[in-house]
Amino acid sequence: MPRAFNFSAGPATLPEPVLRQAQEEMLDWHGVGASIVELSHRGPEFMGVAAEAEADLRKLIGVPDDYAVLFTQGGATAQQALIALNFADPGQPADYVISGHWGKTAIKQVKPYVDARIAASSESDGFRTIPDRATWTLSDDAAYVHITANETIHGVEFRDTPDVGAAPLFADFSSSIASEPIDISKYGLIYAGAQKNLGPVGISVVILRRDLLERAGQPRADIFDYRSQLKGESMLNTPPTWNWYLAGLVFKWMLAEGGVEEFARRNARKSALLYSVIDGSGGFYRNEVGPAVRSRMNVPFFLHDEALDKPFLKQASEAGLISLKGHRALGGMRASIYNAMPEEGVQALADFMQGFRKRHG
Amino acid sequence: MPRAFNFSAGPATLPEPVLRQAQEEMLDWHGVGASIVELSHRGPEFMGVAAEAEADLRKLIGVPDDYAVLFTQGGATAQQALIALNFADPGQPADYVISGHWGKTAIKQVKPYVDARIAASSESDGFRTIPDRATWTLSDDAAYVHITANETIHGVEFRDTPDVGAAPLFADFSSSIASEPIDISKYGLIYAGAQKNLGPVGISVVILRRDLLERAGQPRADIFDYRSQLKGESMLNTPPTWNWYLAGLVFKWMLAEGGVEEFARRNARKSALLYSVIDGSGGFYRNEVGPAVRSRMNVPFFLHDEALDKPFLKQASEAGLISLKGHRALGGMRASIYNAMPEEGVQALADFMQGFRKRHG
Secondary structure, three states, X not given: OOOOEXXXXXXXXXXXXXXXXXXXXXXXXXXXXXXXXXXXOOOHHHXXXXXXXXXXXXXXXXXXXXXXXXXXXXXXXXXXXXXXXXXOOOOOEEXXXXXXXXXXXXXXXXXXXXXXXXXXXXXXXXXXXXXXHHHOOOOOOOOOEEEEOEEOOOOEEOOOOOOOOOOOEEEEOOOOOOOOOOOHHHOOEEEEEOOOOOOOOOOEEEEEEHHHHXXXXXXXXXXXXXXXXXXXXXXXXXXXXXXXXXXXXXXXXXXXXXXXXXXXXXXXXXXXXXXXXXXXXXXXXXXXXXXXXXXXXXXXXXXXXXXHHHHHHHHHHHOOEEOOXXXXXXXXXXXXXXXXXXXXXXXXXXXXXXXXXXHHO | OOOOEEOOOOOOOOOXXXXXXXXXXXXXXXXXOOOHHHOOOOOHHHHHHHHHHHHHHXXXXXXXXXXXXXXXXXXXXXXXXXXXXXXXXXXXXXXXXXXXXXXXXXXXXXXXXXEEEEEEEOHHHOOOOOOOHHHOOOOOOOOOEEEEOEEOOOOEEOOOOOOOOOOOEEEEOOOOOOOOOOOHHHOOEEEEXXXXXXXXXXXXXXEEEHHHHHOOOOOOOHHHOHHHHHHOOOOOOOOOHHHHHHHHHHHHHHHHHOHHHHHHHHHHHHHHHHHHHHHOOOOOEEOOOXXXXXXXXXXXXXXXXXXXXXXHHHHHHHOOEEOOEOOOOOOOEEEEOOOOOOHHHHHHHHHHHHHHHHHHO
16 A cells, blocks of 8 residues: 555654665665665764764754763663663652653652652643642752653643753653754753654664763663763664664754754644644544643544544544554544654544544534 | 675674565555554554564574563663673672673673672683683572673684583573574573674564573663563563564574574584685684684684785675674674575685685785
8 A cells, every 4th residue: 555644653654755765775775785784883884874863963953062962772761760870879869740651651760779759740630731840849959850851642741841950850852852942951861762753763862961971870780871882982782773874864854854943833733733623623522631731742632432433543544544543541542743744644634533523423 | 786795793694585575565564554663563563573573483493482582672781781680689699601702791791780700711812712611610609600602703602502500501692593403491591682693783582481580680670670571572662663573574584494403504514614714724814713612603714914904805895795804802804604694605705715815825
């Protein structure tokens, strides 16, 4: 079948030109007689790919010079553990603001290592809001304050960077990195699995203020030490070269399309369109997230009658709109509309939703 | 250029039919309208790929039923740390037999966690041998005994499974898994980065006797807990789906080619051919590894005059033979000849080496 519009929350749709280039280069990268995935990570070919990827990412999202960039394995979840091992003393307080499922995962990882404190949580309202900054209880001696910039399951997103005082702000940006300009200097560290806005699954980026590396952290294996990883140019062991290469192609594509400013405009239009269809459906579709913190990346929604879920998914799939089933934790539907989802795809979904409502309303 | 014969030590050459299939399926996997790398890891498509990969791997290398298989991130090096966290009490002795560079890496990772003891080492002879079993000093209360089945840099390989008594034997099989039949029941745990004999970089396999999971281990994040990983079907977080898919294609290719028995025959012929060219060169080429423990996977060799290294590499590359430069730790040359290196490739290298010797001898 032709390419569908794929609303998967991650691993997510990739830009078609990137896939076509990867396809073309699969058996022979730049005339060397081998695929990039078959070459040594320490050889000149891949070292060039890696250096370009870092330079392009720095340009794309505006990484300040006093911040280091790591390309890591293990996904965002491994980083959630490693940030405690690298930047907190054993048992030191660390403050977590929980605005959805992934914030809960983040705090779970660090419990063996730090005094993990919930500074604020919107769990009691079903994660439909983000706790008001005035209600946060921050520790005086926290190693860091952790937030989840965008929650992919609950569809809530920080629209501003909170001021947390002296402790550095650490943020999981897995599902919204590069979706709009952010001021990285307001953060001590941001991390992101690549499989949503940056490209392929299997690689993550960690961007951290270099002075944080002076912290002793906790006893840990060399492979879990960000200082060693930085010294080893993210190649302390064999890195996931193909994933890194593909992420690099996505960075180039985003730059060529106009950079994060352009994606911010597209993402605002895409999400506004879907929310307007939902809000204008007279209750046929609903999304209960507070309008001020609705995610521009993940739009969860429910049909007024659960019995319609199956026909909705079936007809959507027949119309070339796939991966709309919601996360099992919430049920319902979810449209993930990261940078690589074109506006035509969102328009096609909006049209389909209106047609479905007419047929079944 | 046409496909070269690529002797990279890892990431290494992949079977051409596997690359062609991945290329064909890059934009649309099995008619679903998306690449497998764009689909949810928890969706039926990828869950099927993952289950088939495990079943095929179990069949390929003969994994007993009382052994679990994990597909993990972080490479073999992360597993080197995690085996201590999962299977040793804090500070418990763990015995390491060091027969090359990677054994040294393995013991380095666990120093924060266990009483890491060198049971035997061949470092004093430049890792040209494997310490005789009779000389090993094993601890009574060791959590495990660790060996490196094949050393990719030094080119030494265990040709038999050592008997280590009561403690379970753990082995890094990164560079020789599936290269010949082994009796997994003699091991407590084996692990391997996939980028040599199993396919693409970015994913590893851990095969462990299930009763070991009853051990408490040490405080660790959930993501670092093999029990949680097993319960989560190696999908505790988003796994590297493309890498897993590609490994699965390699397993199918190996089964179709005749399985590990067939690869054992090919690998014996391939390595014998190269060693015979080296040993028959009257000192023009040399490999100083003890003949009984020479690796069938990685053949390091030196030219009698270092000044010939550059012309050798240049002419080899012009002849379509690439990635022959030795590891910087040793210098010289290295031909890695894993399962995916065809016999024609090794014959071409042997012919080239003899021709080069005639021209420069």
